[in-house]
Amino acid sequence: MRAAAGSVLASGLTAGTLSCGAQNGQTASDGLKAADDVRKIPTQCQGCGANRCGIYVYVKDGRVWKVEGNPKTYNNAGTVCPRGHAYIKELYNPDRIKQPLKRTAEGKYEPVSWEQAFSEISAKLNLIIMDNGPQPVFWLQYPMANMPLAFRFMHALGSPNTVTHGSTCFTARNAAFNATCGGLPDNDLKNSRYIILVGRNPAGGVKLQQIRDIADAKRQGARLVVLDPRHSETAAIADDWIAVKPATDLAFLLAMLNVIIEEGLYDHQFVGEHTVGFDSLRDSIVTYPPEWAEKICDIPKETIYRIAREFASRKPRALIHRGYHGGYGSGYYNSFQTARAVAILNAVIGNYEQVGGLFLPLKPTLGELEKGGHPAPPIPDIEKADGSGVPGRYPAGSYSDGISHAIPELALTGKLKAGFVCHTNPVRTNPNPSRVIAGYKKLELLVTIDCVMSETAALSHYVLPESFFLERDDHIDTVHSGPVGQLTMVQQVVKPMYDTKPLLDIITGLSKGLGIGKYFNFTMDELNTLRLKPFGVTLDELKKEGVIEVGPRWSEGLLKHFKTPSGKIELYSSQLQAWGLDPLPLWQAPLVSPAPSDKNSFRLIHGKQAVHTHAMTANNPDLMQLSSRYDMIRLWINRQRAEAIGIEDGDTVVVSSDIGKGSVRVRLTDGLHPSAVWMPSGYGIFSKYLKTAYGKGINYNDFLNTYFDPAVGHAMCNEIIVRVEKA
Ligand SMILES: Nc1nc2c(c(=O)[nH]1)N[C@H]1C(S)=C(S)[C@@H](COP(=O)(O)OP(=O)(O)OC[C@H]3O[C@@H](n4cnc5c(=O)[nH]c(N)nc54)[C@H](O)[C@@H]3O)O[C@H]1N2
Ligand SMILES: Nc1nc2c(c(=O)[nH]1)N[C@H]1C(S)=C(S)[C@@H](COP(=O)(O)OP(=O)(O)OC[C@H]3O[C@@H](n4cnc5c(=O)[nH]c(N)nc54)[C@H](O)[C@@H]3O)O[C@H]1N2
Ligand SMILES: [Mo]
Numbered sequence: 001m002r003a004a005a006g007s008v009l010a011s012g013l014t015a016g017t018l019s020c021g022a023q024n025g026q027t028a029s030d031g032l033k034a035a036d037d038v039r040k041i042p043t044q045c046q047g048c049g050a051n052r053c054g055i056y057v058y059v060k061d062g063r064v065w066k067v068e069g070n071p072k073t074y075n076n077a078g079t080v081c082p083r084g085h086a087y088i089k090e091l092y093n094p095d096r097i098k099q100p101l102k103r104t105a106e107g108k109y110e111p112v113s114w115e116q117a118f119s120e121i122s123a124k125l126n127l128i129i130m131d132n133g134p135q136p137v138f139w140l141q142y143p144m145a146n147m148p149l150a151f152r153f154m155h156a157l158g159s160p161n162t163v164t165h166g167s168t169c170f171t172a173r174n175a176a177f178n179a180t181c182g183g184l185p186d187n188d189l190k191n192s193r194y195i196i197l198v199g200r201n202p203a204g205g206v207k208l209q210q211i212r213d214i215a216d217a218k219r220q221g222a223r224l225v226v227l228d229p230r231h232s233e234t235a236a237i238a239d240d241w242i243a244v245k246p247a248t249d250l251a252f253l254l255a256m257l258n259v260i261i262e263e264g265l266y267d268h269q270f271v272g273e274h275t276v277g278f279d280s281l282r283d284s285i286v287t288y289p290p291e292w293a294e295k296i297c298d299i300p301k302e303t304i305y306r307i308a309r310e311f312a313s314r315k316p317r318a319l320i321h322r323g324y325h326g327g328y329g330s331g332y333y334n335s336f337q338t339a340r341a342v343a344i345l346n347a348v349i350g351n352y353e354q355v356g357g358l359f360l361p362l363k364p365t366l367g368e369l370e371k372g373g374h375p376a377p378p379i380p381d382i383e384k385a386d387g388s389g390v391p392g393r394y395p396a397g398s399y400s401d402g403i404s405h406a407i408p409e410l411a412l413t414g415k416l417k418a419g420f421v422c423h424t425n426p427v428r429t430n431p432n433p434s435r436v437i438a439g440y441k442k443l444e445l446l447v448t449i450d451c452v453m454s455e456t457a458a459l460s461h462y463v464l465p466e467s468f469f470l471e472r473d474d475h476i477d478t479v480h481s482g483p484v485g486q487l488t489m490v491q492q493v494v495k496p497m498y499d500t501k502p503l504l505d506i507i508t509g510l511s512k513g514l515g516i517g518k519y520f521n522f523t524m525d526e527l528n529t530l531r532l533k534p535f536g537v538t539l540d541e542l543k544k545e546g547v548i549e550v551g552p553r554w555s556e557g558l559l560k561h562f563k564t565p566s567g568k569i570e571l572y573s574s575q576l577q578a579w580g581l582d583p584l585p586l587w588q589a590p591l592v593s594p595a596p597s598d599k600n601s602f603r604l605i606h607g608k609q610a611v612h613t614h615a616m617t618a619n620n621p622d623l624m625q626l627s628s629r630y631d632m633i634r635l636w637i638n639r640q641r642a643e644a645i646g647i648e649d650g651d652t653v654v655v656s657s658d659i660g661k662g663s664v665r666v667r668l669t670d671g672l673h674p675s676a677v678w679m680p681s682g683y684g685i686f687s688k689y690l691k692t693a694y695g696k697g698i699n700y701n702d703f704l705n706t707y708f709d710p711a712v713g714h715a716m717c718n719e720i721i722v723r724v725e726k727a
Contacts, residue, residue, distance in 0.1 A: 037061055042070055042546020043491040044477060046469040047087035048613040049142050050324075051075050051207060052477060054547040057088060057470060057493045064088050064470060064494060073547045074482040076208045082611045083206075086622040088470060091497070095452050095619060095690055097465035098498035109453075109463065114501065114509060117462055122513025124445045124461075128418045134158035135382060136417040140165075140404055142424040145477035145490065146503045150422065153507050156377040156516035160384050161416070165424050166401030167388075168431070168715045170329040175396040175712045176339030177322065179573045180347070182563030185358035186482060187321050189213035192356040194311055194318035196225045198249050198342060199327020203233035205608040209482065223314075225307060227252065227327070229605065230636065230678050231671025240307070245298040246605050246676045246718060247590035249327060250334045253320075253341035254587060255293035255301075256308040258285045260348055265312035270350025274562075277572020277584070281344070284584045296587075298673070315349035317356030326607050330714035333591035336396065340585040347569045353559050360559055362552045363478045364485040367533035372526065377519055385415050387713065394713035395579035403713040405430040405706065408439020418445035422503065423466070427455035428615040428685065431704035431715050432659060449506060452619065453689030465500040472502035473524045476531045476542070483554035487537070488547045489528065581711050591707070591719040594675055599645050602637075602677045604657070604720040606700040612682030618693035619685065627683075633697040634667040636678040637724065642668050645726070652727040655698065657720055659705055662698035663727050677724055 038060045045053040045067070054073030058065045067088050071078035090096070100117040101109040112120075129137065138161035139150045147164075154162050166174070177184050189195060190213035202210040211234075218224060218237070226238040227249055235241040244252055260266050261282050271278050290301035290308075311318050320342045328335040328342070351357025370376055386406035387393030397403060404426060410416040430436045433455075440446055440459050448460040457463045466472075474490035501509070504527070508520040529539050535550040542548055561567045565575055577583035595601040611617075611626045618624060627633055635655065637647065647653060649668040654661065655677075664679075672678055683697025700720065707716040 038065070041491065041493045042544070043470070043493055044145075044474075044488045044546075045080070045084045045087065046144070046490065047081070047083040047617070048206070049144055050205075051081075052145075052479075052488065053080065053084060053208065054488050055080060055084060056546070059494060062494075064091055070546050072545070072549075073488060074209060074479055074484050074486055077212065079208050079212075081206050081208060082626070083613055083617055083623065086620050087617065089622060090451070090620060091468050091470050091494070093452070093619065093621075095692070096468070096498065097450065097452060097457070097463060098500070100465065100499070101463040103461050114499070117464060118509040119513055121445070121447055121462055122510055125418055125514060128444055129157065132417060134380070135161070135385060136415060137161060138163055138385070138407060138416050138419040139422065140407060140419065140424055140426060141422040144423055145475045146423075148475060149504055149507055150420075152377065152519060153511065153516070155379055156511070156519045157514065158380050160380045160382045161386075161402065162400075163386070163402035163404050163407065164400075165404050165426075165429065166398060167403045167405055167713055168330055168429060168717060169325050171398050171401055172331075172335035172709065172712050172714045173323050173329045173339045174398060174401075176336050177343050179396060179570065179576055180340060180343035180564070181352060181360070181569050183360045185322055185352065186361045187319055187358060188356050188483070189319075189321070190216050192217050192317055192319050193220070193222045194225075194314035195222055196227065196307070196311065196320040197234060197238075198227045198253070198320060198323055198338075199331075200321045200323050201228065201232040201234045201326060201607060203237075204610050205324055205326065206610055223310065229673035229676050230607070231669070232607070233610065235671075242299055242303065242307070243673050245296070245673055246603050247332045247334065247593075248297040250338040250341055250585070250587060251288070251293040251296035252299060252304060253338065253345060254285065254288035254585065255290040255304045256311065257281075257341065257345055257348065257585075258288045259290065259305055259308035260312045260345070261285055262289075263309070265309065266348040267315055267350030270316070270352075271348060274350075274352065275347055275569040275571050276566045277570060280572040281584055284586070288587065311345075312349055316351040316354040318349055319351055319357050320345055322358065331605075331716065331718035333709060333716055333719060334588035335714065335716070336709065336711050337582065337585050337588050344571050344585060347571060352569060353557055355556050359483070359554050361482060362485060362554055362558075364487065364550045364552075365534065366476060366478065366531040367535075369522070369527060369530055371533065372522070372530040374519070374522055377516070385410050391579055394708070394711065396576070396581060396711045397713040403708065405436070405715050406708065406713065408436045409706065411439040411442045416443065418443060420447045420449065421456050421460070422449040425450070425454040425456045425615055427459060428687075428699070429701065431701050431717060432706045433686075433701060434659075435706055449503065451500075453687055455685070455687045458687045458689060464506055465498065466506065467496045467500040467502050470494055471496040471500065473528070474502070475524070476528050484549055485551050485553065486547050486549050487532070487535070487542060489542060491543050491546070579711075591716060592721050594721055598723070599641075600723045600725055602641075602722055602724055603675055603718065604655070604679060604700055604703055604722045605676050605718045606679045606681040609680045609682060612680070615682060615685060615699070618682055618696065619690040621692050624692050624696070627696075632680060633683050634665045634680075635724075636669050636672050637666050638672045638674040638676075639668045639670050641674050642666065645724075647724070647726050653724050654727050655703065655722050655724055657703035657722045660702035662702055664698050677722065
């Protein structure tokens with residue numbers, strides 16, 4: 001199935017400039033008058049958690065005016081995506097929280113002083129800990145640069161329950177790479193000559209550097225192959241768009257392995273020297289020839305043979321991208337196995353630590369607070385309440401990420417009683433909202449730290465407003481990915497507009513009444529100065545430059561020892577075997593499938609649009625205006641399937657699953673596998689405090705049951721069957 005380009009929207013690299021000045025009738029192209037007071041301050045964009053781009057923010061006559069990319073940052077190299085341009089304007093969004101809030105008995109919110117909020121929260125938490133110990137306390141946070149502050153706070157209280165959003169995003173992928181090569185590799189896209197993306201769409205799930213690298217590689221003659229049931233923005237520039245049936249990539253990949261091994265196309269020397277378990281893999285893979293796979297993944301066997309041979313013939317400068325969310329981050333029952341197959345395919349062609357292949361990035365190690373006389377609290381030696389990384393529960397799950405969508409379940413059973421939610425919005429971004437709401441409501445104490453009244457904030461006992469990123473300094477960040485070790489930081493650009501505080505001040509304020517004040521007796525400048533010590537860089541220098549490269553820089557062949565039990569890449573994993581999991585990648589059918597006899601039955605899949613971040617930018621007036629102007633809030637449906645049930649382009653349909661129902665307009669397209677409907681993931685805000693976003697569109701989580709993958713604990717967020725009917 002090959003179709004006309006299905007993308008309606010600009011990809012990340014083609015956004016125009018939206019400036020805050022435009023609100024005042026100015027535009028970015030207006031010339032500067034000599035009398036204007038203009039300052040240009042480097043900081044790090046917070047418009048998403050994925051890129052952390054280095055930016056310059058311009059302040060004109062005291063008002064934030066516009067943003068530019070910092071050319072020195074690896075992740076964006078001088079560019080800014082549409083969200084980055086618009087996000088600075090959130091500073092002036094009238095929906096921001098302007099002072100700490102406390103929920104009243106009637107469910108309304110009244111302003112309270114910081115002192116009152118701190119003393120009431122710590123008094124309540126002290127009682128909960130006195131009765132139950134610290135185990136039922138959790139902290140959930142999108143792991144931005146400030147995450148170490150949360151770890152310190154929770155460890156000081158004695159709780160191991162620090163959790164990230166990972167189980168709804170990437171934990172299946174991470175677990176598989178950890179088991180295979182002992183870490184999460186990066187992709188040397190730029191130097192690759194054959195790039196396969198499996199459910200990865202860097203032009204929609206934006207990574208600016210990756211799009212640039214793919215474009216560079218293509219200019220050098222690389223072939224780009226995109227496996228995606230949908231004609232994504234990246235499929236639009238691919239040499240091959242493989243419209244795989246969703247949830248069945250594993251069959252395609254196993255068959256590729258079969259061809260490469262059976263035909264002897266693998267890198268014999270690399271496999272012999274750097275991997276374990278090849279013989280077992282060869283014995284088991286014989287059951288998965290392309291003739292077997294084509295019936296499952298809906299791609300002709302000839303295509304599978306061709307892609308396998310082309311991929312192997314370009315070795316070692318060929319790669320399957322490590323992936324992110326859409327393909328196998330947390331989507332399916334077989335995501336862990338799918339990610340294992342990806343990791344192993346890269347290994348058999350010997351591309352690890354090779355130019356044009358995968359490499360384990362070298363992150364700079366920041367200096368320690370302890371060295372400055374601030375001892376760390378002991379790390380509690382207790383299992384996590386959610387069972388992540390615990391044998392017999394979710395053995396391959398990540399102990400450091402935890403399982404975010406288990407929190408409401410643990411609250412319902414009383415295992416968690418109190419918690420902090422910071423910079424994340426589980427009530428909108430976790431599966432099964434009514435269950436999530438029930439769980440969070442059951443907590444004896446819920447404190448949300450956000451800049452706006454998210455759905456989660458709107459359920460909390462206390463809402464503590466963090467200063468917007470342009471109003472604060474954060475913990476220094478190491479560059480998120482890539483071959484270079486860089487430091488960047490969120491730096492204050494303007495003074496706080498309201499009675500808000502940066503996270504360190506919030507935690508310090510809470511710590512006093514909790515008897516753990518001794519762990520928070522430093523300022524952010526003192527902390528950041530200590531963090532910089534090993535590099536011979538001063539805080540002033542970093543603040544002036546915005547980004548500084550401190551090494552180490554990855555180069556080919558650096559790594560000789562993988563952090564696995566054998567020290568090699570584990571094609572067969574004895575660790576997985578010991579945990580009672582499949583030690584080799586084996587076919588696993590998806591958990592649910594559309595009803596074959598029901599013409600209205602589809603799998604619901606979803607994805608990012610370049611102009612929105614998760615559920616957090618729908619309330620941005622500029623970005624929401626783009627959604628309206630380009631009519632982006634629509635459910636994609638395959639044209640023939642739609643016509644067979646009397647649905648026309650632009651019709652409103654009712655979408656229903658066993659747990660949810662909603663209506664939305666459709667977009668008919670040839671660019672989607674017939675078994676699926678595809679929903680943009682950035683809409684469906686139901687916090688009535690977010691006036692721009694409220695009530696626009698629907699969200700996949702409304703239709704998704706609460707699932708925990710048995711190996712990793714991830715959410716399996718594409719295991720959804722819906723009925724779609726004309727409204
Ligand atoms: N604009 C924007 N950019 C972002 C973000 C954002 O919110 N907005 N968030 C960042 C974050 S946290 C993440 S995790 C990444 C996500 O980055 P990606 O994982 O690349 O993005 P998604 O849109 O989630 O999914 C990519 C594609 O997976 C496809 N897909 C779904 N099911 C299957 C399947 O079974 N097989 C295959 N082969 N493909 C499938 C979807 O159709 C979609 O086109 O983006 C990052 N960048
Ligand atoms: N509905 C929906 N659900 C999803 C996804 C989706 O696209 N849509 N994607 C999935 C994926 S890939 C991921 S990574 C997760 C992400 O899910 P979340 O971690 O929940 O991410 P966001 O939706 O971006 O929510 C971020 C929250 O942080 C707040 N915030 C923004 N800036 C600041 C700040 O500076 N300080 C503080 N304290 N708060 C701030 C925002 O107002 C928002 O409430 O969701 C998963 N689930
Ligand atoms: Mo994500």
